[in-house]
Amino acid sequence: MxxxxxxxxxxxLSASGASVEPQGPQRLAGAGRLVVTGLPADRIGALALEYRIPLCELTTRTASLEEAFMELTAESVEYLAGHTR
Known part of the structure; x- marks a missing residue:
């Protein structure tokens, strides 16, 4: 966003329970970019409207199946390079 x-x-957004992180340099007409997790896009838009904060961009990103699998199995390692059992 x-x-x-x-x-x-x-x-x-943080006060509403979201996790917010800045992302990269300002790009869109001097707009700061944020990555927000923990709130759906419609709630983010409603909060921006309620507080009269303009949005230049609001996009939803969902993890791919591969990203979700890798996150779920990150701690499960069956084979380690250079190690023997």
Whole structure:
């Protein structure tokens, strides 16, 4: 997501229970980019409207099946390079 008032939006979203992290340099007309987890896009949009914070971009990203599998199995290692059992 991107907003010219990214810091204000980050504070509002954090207070609403979201995890918010800045992402990369400002790009869209001076807008700061944020990665938000823990709130659906419609709730983010409603909060931005409620607090009169403009949004330049709001996109939803879901993990691919491969990303979800890798995250779930990250701790499960059957073979380690260079190690014997």
């Amino acid at each position: 991107a907003s010219p008032e990214a810091a204000e939006l980050a504070a509002v």
